Amino acid sequence: MTDKTSNQMWGGRFAAGPDAIMEAINASISFDKRMAAQDIAGSRAHAAMLAATGIVSDSDAAAMREGLLTVLSEIEAGEFTFSTALEDIHMNVEARLKDLIGAPAGRLHTGRSRNDQVATDFRLWVRDQLDAVDQALQALMHALLVQAEAGSDWVMPGFTHLQTAQPVTWGHHMMAYVEMFGRDLSRVRDARARMNECPLGAAALAGTSFPIDREMTAKALGFDRPCANSLDAVSDRDFALEFLGAASICAMHLSRFAEELVIWSSAQFRFVALSDRFSTGSSIMPQKKNPDAAELIRAKVGRIFGANVALMMVMKGLPLAYSKDMQEDKEQVFDAADNLMLALAAMEGMVRDMAARTDNLEAAAGSGFSTATDLADWLVRVLDMPFREAHHVTGALVAKAEAKGCDLPDLSLTEMQEVHGEITASIYDVLGVHNSVASRVSYGGTAPSQVRAQVARWKERLG
Secondary structure: OOHHHHHHOOOOOOOOOOOHHHHHHHOOHHHHHHHHHHHHHHHHHHHHHHHHOOOOOHHHHHHHHHHHHHHHHHHHOOOOOOOHHHOOHHHHHHHHHHHHHOHHHHHOOOOOOHHHHHHHHHHHHHHHHHHHHHHHHHHHHHHHHHHHHHOOOOEEEEEEOOEEEEEEEHHHHHHHHHHHHHHHHHHHHHHHHHHOEEOOOOOOOOOOOOOOOHHHHHHHOOOOEEOOOHHHHHHOOHHHHHHHHHHHHHHHHHHHHHHHHHHHOOOOOOOEEOOHHHOEOOOOOOOOOEOHHHHHHHHHHHHHHHHHHHHHHHHOOOOOOOOHHHHHHHHHHHHHHHHHHHHHHHHHHHHHHOEEOHHHHHHHHOOOOOOHHHHHHHHHHHHOOOHHHHHHHHHHHHHHHHHHOOOHHHOOHHHHHHHOOOOOHHHHHHHOHHHHHHHOOOOOOOOHHHHHHHHHHHHHHHO
16 A cells, blocks of 8 residues: 555645554554444445435445445455555445445545444444353353252352351352353343444534434444434443453353362362363373363453453543544453453353262262251250350360261260250251251252252243
8 A cells, every 4th residue: 555545545634654653553454354344334324324314315325335245245255455554444444345336435434433433333343242242151051050950959068268168059059150140141231231322423523514314323233322422422432341341250250160160170179070172181191181271261361351451541541532542442352352252162161061070079068067057056946055155065066076086977976965965866867968958948048949949040031
């Protein structure tokens, strides 16, 4: 591309073309070409509106709309040559359109600016990503529901501080992540609803004197309404920040689950077996089966959260309306979206493939005096003991079992009565891990009946 051709973009304002450094820092085509489909959709809607309002002729609008489809087909087929000298996707498309249809292409930009054009393209792209994340989250949640339903009565240790706390069910643990990802899903849907306003027609910053129909273009592009303030429409990227915020929280949830899978699949825990599809071997240790997919998911939150911080820093000091700084709004969002989708897909695959080692889970569930709270609750419920006293008695029984090198159910009734004489043999009814989890029937508890009820609720919600 010659300097002369480059200068023609600016209508003769500059006598000399930008040098190579300025061209390199100014151009965004290397990354914003990802918005080609959205850019062309916006331009086709704009052309149809220009004809409907009599701003351009029907024949010119038809030529523009057909020519834009040709450009899109060339891009999708990999036959389009992108030019850095033309800076961005908007000018690359418009230049190619002029090659195809001639003079009518020059009328396409009537009543708009690259400022509202890029804001529209970016909203359309982010909206598409929110829809993709919505579908990926639902798929992951369905995979978790399958695990939860299968293991609604499998017992395993529940942890606090990564120390054995109380027995829970496998299904209950899986449903905890269903709830987390369910909130992520609601954030995605909230963000989509809030950002679904169309900037097109805001022009550079103040609107336009042409008699455009912004309701028409908004409807054609699937927006609920046009943006109500032209300054705001071109100058804010909070919709992208909200996407990154929701993505960051979701990635954090994925990372927590990934960490558990790393721990659970270790030789020290052996709670789950991960499939070969999501594991790797060692180049030197033939016995190794590494949970690399989980480890990489665990790392993705750094990139995604970093993108959130980076865009916040870009936007934090900008006066209204548009500033060139905002060209730095896309690469972080593109990267975060790619990595979130990859992490969601990998986690869904791992969840669908993983097999719980139920014998190891059950053995671990009864270790570490996990039914101590059940014993304390029994003292309160049956002997009408104040909880603080029951806590003290239970602690003494734990100490006795620890000194003997056994678990609570292994203490004899005589040994228990040495601590408190009113304890009866019915104490053993609550000390087994299955009895423990079955008793937790409060709403949201770990009892198999509660787990199955929550599974059914989510199945109905997700459809």
